[in-house]
Amino acid sequence: MESLADRTAHELSGMLAAGEVSAVELTKDALGVIERTNKALNSFLTVSDVQAMSAAKAVDEARARGEKLGPMAGIPVAVKDVLVTKGVTTTAGSRILEGFVPPYDATAVQRLRQAGAIIVGKTNMDEFAMGSSNENSGFGAVHHPWDLSRVPGGSSGGSAAAVAAGQAVAALGTDTGGSIRLPAAFCGLVAIKPTYGRVSRYGLIAFASSLDQVGPMTRDVTDAATLLEAISGHDPADATSLEDPADFTTGLDRGIKGLRVGIVKELFTEGMEPEVAAAVRRGIDQLVSLGAQVEECSLPSFKYALAAYHVIAPAEASSNLARFDGVRYGLRSPDARDVTEMMMRSREEGFGDEVKRRIMVGTYALSAGYYDAYYDKAQRVRTVVIRELEAAYENFDVLVGPTAPCVAFKLGDRVNDPVAMYLADIATIPMSLAGIPAITVPIGLADGLPVGLQIFGPHFSEAQILRAAFALEQSAGFDSRPRRDFAHSAAPQAKPGQP
Amino acid sequence: MLVTRAEVEHVAELARLALTETEIPYFQQQLSAILTEVEKMQEVPTDDVPPTSQVIPRTNVLRADVIGETLERDDILAIAPAHDGVRYSVPRILGEDE
Numbered sequence: 001m002e003s004l005a006d007r008t009a010h011e012l013s014g015m016l017a018a019g020e021v022s023a024v025e026l027t028k029d030a031l032g033v034i035e036r037t038n039k040a041l042n043s044f045l046t047v048s049d050v051q052a053m054s055a056a057k058a059v060d061e062a063r064a065r066g067e068k069l070g071p072m073a074g075i076p077v078a079v080k081d082v083l084v085t086k087g088v089t090t091t092a093g094s095r096i097l098e099g100f101v102p103p104y105d106a107t108a109v110q111r112l113r114q115a116g117a118i119i120v121g122k123t124n125m126d127e128f129a130m131g132s133s134n135e136n137s138g139f140g141a142v143h144h145p146w147d148l149s150r151v152p153g154g155s156s157g158g159s160a161a162a163v164a165a166g167q168a169v170a171a172l173g174t175d176t177g178g179s180i181r182l183p184a185a186f187c188g189l190v191a192i193k194p195t196y197g198r199v200s201r202y203g204l205i206a207f208a209s210s211l212d213q214v215g216p217m218t219r220d221v222t223d224a225a226t227l228l229e230a231i232s233g234h235d236p237a238d239a240t241s242l243e244d245p246a247d248f249t250t251g252l253d254r255g256i257k258g259l260r261v262g263i264v265k266e267l268f269t270e271g272m273e274p275e276v277a278a279a280v281r282r283g284i285d286q287l288v289s290l291g292a293q294v295e296e297c298s299l300p301s302f303k304y305a306l307a308a309y310h311v312i313a314p315a316e317a318s319s320n321l322a323r324f325d326g327v328r329y330g331l332r333s334p335d336a337r338d339v340t341e342m343m344m345r346s347r348e349e350g351f352g353d354e355v356k357r358r359i360m361v362g363t364y365a366l367s368a369g370y371y372d373a374y375y376d377k378a379q380r381v382r383t384v385v386i387r388e389l390e391a392a393y394e395n396f397d398v399l400v401g402p403t404a405p406c407v408a409f410k411l412g413d414r415v416n417d418p419v420a421m422y423l424a425d426i427a428t429i430p431m432s433l434a435g436i437p438a439i440t441v442p443i444g445l446a447d448g449l450p451v452g453l454q455i456f457g458p459h460f461s462e463a464q465i466l467r468a469a470f471a472l473e474q475s476a477g478f479d480s481r482p483r484r485d486f487a488h489s490a491a492p493q494a495k496p497g498q499p
Numbered sequence: 500m501l502v503t504r505a506e507v508e509h510v511a512e513l514a515r516l517a518l519t520e521t522e523i524p525y526f527q528q529q530l531s532a533i534l535t536e537v538e539k540m541q542e543v544p545t546d547d548v549p550p551t552s553q554v555i556p557r558t559n560v561l562r563a564d565v566i567g568e569t570l571e572r573d574d575i576l577a578i579a580p581a582h583d584g585v586r587y588s589v590p591r592i593l594g595e596d597e
Contacts, residue, residue, distance in 0.1 A: 103570055327587050356522075357526065378540060434554060
C-alpha cells in the first residue's frame with residue numbers, strides 16, 4: 001500500500017508548504033505503516049500515536065495561521081530509545097529501565113519538537129547501544145525490512161528499520177563506534193555521525209561519553225543535512241557541545257571537482273566480503289568520474305583501533321552504568337537483605353549479557369594493576385590514530401572506505417561470539433576514536449543487500465563530506481524507496497541474544 | 500585462559516553484579532577471548548605518545564553561576580522504586596553489628 005511517509009522530508013516539506021498534504025494526513029500514514037508492520041519488524045518499542053497526532057494538528061494549525069515553518073515541520077520522525085522523552089517511556093533497550101518515564105526531554109528531542117518534527121515513537125536498539133545487530137535488545141531482535149531473517153545492524157537497528165520500511169521519514173540514532181552508520185549501511189540508508197560535540201548529549205543515556213554522538217538516519221543526503229542542521233548547536237546543558245555554526249544544506253550540490261580523496265587501504269580488511277569490497281570500489285570509481293582526485297593511502301594504526309575501542313568504550317560504560325543501582329530509577333530487585341545485595345541483584349536481573357560483558361571488561365581494564373596495560377595503552381593508541389588522521393588530512397580533503405566489511409547477516413549468526421560481532425564495526429571505529437564526522441551513503445548491492453560507502457573528514461567538515469556524499473548519491477542512483485514486501489508474509493520468530 | 504575464575508568473581512563484585520553459577524565460566528571464557536583480541540594493541544609503539552584525554556581541544560568551559568530551571572523533587576521521586584515523600588528509601592545499609 002502506498003504511503004505519504006515513503007517520500008523524503010524535502011519532498012514532503014514542499015508538499016506541506018503548498019498545501020497538497022497536511023501533517024495530520026502524513027502522520028496518519030506513518031502510524032498506519034507502523035501498525036501494519038511493527039509486529040514483523042519489532043522496530044518500535046513505544047508508538048506515541050496520541051502525542052504525534054496532536055503535534056501534527058498543531059503544525060497544521062500553525063501553518064494555517066501563516067507562521068513561518070522550517071523544513072522538518074510536520075515530518076514524522078522516529079527517535080532511538082536511548083534519548084529521553086518527557087512523558088514517553090524510555091528504556092535504552094534494557095529491562096533495567098522497563099517502564100521508565102523520563103521527566104524531561106533530551107536536547108536533540110527538544111530541538112526536533114521546536115523544528116515541528118512529529119515524533120511517532122521510540123525505536124528498538126541494542127541494550128544501552130551495545131551491539132552491532134540489534135539482537136542485544138532486552139525486548140527482542142529487530143528484523144531487516146528487506147529480509148526478515150537478517151539483522152538490520154546495530155545498535156540503532158530500530159531507527160534504521162523504521163526509515164527503510166517507511167514507518168517514519170527519518171530517524172535519530174546514536175553512534176559510539178558505528179551504531180548509526182552500520183545499521184544505515186545494512187538497510188540502504190544515509191546516516192551521518194557528526195563531529196564530537198556537534199549535537200548536545202544532554203538526555204542521551206550515556207554509554208561511552210567521549211565517543212557518543214547523536215545523528216540523523218535518512219533516505220537521502222539532503223534529508224540528512226536538513227535533520228542534522230535542526231539538532232546541531234551549542235547547549236548550555238552539555239559543556240562539550242560546540243558553538244560552531246551549523247549550515248549543512250547550502251551548496252550541497254556544488255560538486256566535488258578537484259576534491260582530494262584518499263582511499264584508506266586498511267579499511268579493506270582481510271575478512272571483508274569480496275562482493276562488498278567490489279561494490280565499494282565501484283563507488284570510488286564514480287568519485288573519479290565526478291572529478292575527484294583519488295589516491296590510495298595508508299593509516300596503519302587503523303588495524304588497532306578496534307582493540308583500543310574495546311578497552312575505552314567498556315571502561316567508560318562501566319563507570320556510566322554504575323548509576324543503575326536500583327535507588328533512583330529503574331528496576332529494583334525485591335527482598336534483598338541489605339543495600340549492596342539489592343544493587344547486585346538489581347543489576348544482575350536488569351542487565352543483559354552484552355552489557356554485563358562490557359561492564360566487566362571495563363571494570364577489569366580500570367582495576368588496580370591493569371590500568372596501564374589496558375586503559376592507558378588504549379588512550380595512547382587512540383592518540384596515534386588521531387595523529388595519523390591529522391597527517392592524512394594534510395594531503396586529502398576527505399578519506400573513504402567501506403562502512404562495513406559485510407552485508408546484513410542472518411539473525412543468530414554472531415550472537416554467541418562477541419569477537420565476531422565486534423568485527424562488524426571494524427571500519428567505523430577509527431572515526432569515533434578521533435571524534436571526526438563520517439557519513440555512509442548506499443552505493444549499490446552485494447548479494448542483493450545494500451552496501452554503504454563511508455566518507456570522513458577532519459573535525460567540523462560535515463558540509464564537505466555531505467557535499468561529496470550528495471554527488472555520489474546522484475551518480476549511484478540507489479533506490480532508497482521503503483520496502484515492506486514482508487507485510488504479507490509471517491515473520492520468523494526472533495531469538496533474543498541470550499545463552 | 501587469560502582470565503581466572505577468581506578474577507571474574509572479583510570483577511563482578513567490583514561491578515556489583517551478582518553473577519549466577521552458570522554465568523561465571525561463561526563470562527570467564529568470553530572475557531578471555533575479548534582480552535586476547537585487545538592484546539593486539541600492545542604491538543603499537545607508544546612510549547613517546549601521550550594518552551588522549553579529549554578529542555576536541557577545549558579548555559575551561561565556564562558558565563555564569565546562576566540558578567536556572569530545575570526539575571521538581573516530586574517528579575524525580577515519582578520515578579524512584581521506593582521513597583517516603585521526601586527521600587529515597589533503600590534497604591538497610593549498615594550490617595547487624597555496625
